Amino acid sequence: MCNNPYYHGHNYRLIVKVSGEVDPVSGMLIDLNLLSKIIESNVIDYLDHKNLNMQIEEFKSLNPTVENICYVIHQRLRKVMDERFSLRIRLYETERNFAEYPVI
Numbered sequence: 001m002c003n004n005p006y007y008h009g010h011n012y013r014l015i016v017k018v019s020g021e022v023d024p025v026s027g028m029l030i031d032l033n034l035l036s037k038i039i040e041s042n043v044i045d046y047l048d049h050k051n052l053n054m055q056i057e058e059f060k061s062l063n064p065t066v067e068n069i070c071y072v073i074h075q076r077l078r079k080v081m082d083e084r085f086s087l088r089i090r091l092y093e094t095e096r097n098f099a100e101y102p103v104i
Contacts, residue, residue, distance in 0.1 A: 009049060012069070013092040014039070016077065020085045030085065042076045066093040070101035 016039055022029050050056055052064035058072045070089045077087055092098040 010093065012066070014043065014073070015090040015092075016073075017088040017090070018081075018085050019088070038077065038080060042080055043073050046076065047073075065099075066091050066097070067099040067101070070099045074101045 016035070018030055018035060020029055047056065047069075052059040052069070054060075056064075056072075059068070062068050062072075070091045073091065074087060074089045077089070081087065088100060088102065090098055090100045
């Protein structure tokens with residue numbers, strides 16, 4: 001019996017790849033502190049320690065497979081990040097099992 005009312009959780013490992021043109025003035029593609037804050041507020045705070053089926057709107061009608069979680073993360077980040085950046089999401093369910101979105 002699990003003590004958490006929303007059952008047990010999984011520990012995923014997330015990699016967000018951002019690509020695009022490097023700013024010639026700053027020498028950076030994107031400020032990594034800013035990127036970290038965007039990921040924290042739009043992904044981690046939204047999904048972490050949640051029952052995806054019961055607490056996350058997207059998964060009330062979508063099976064929360066690692067592939068679909070990648071898709072949802074991509075969609076959430078795409079909405080808040082500048083269109084000049086290309087995004088690629090890689091989500092590890094285990095050390096050897098992962099999914100990526102978008103699929104190339």
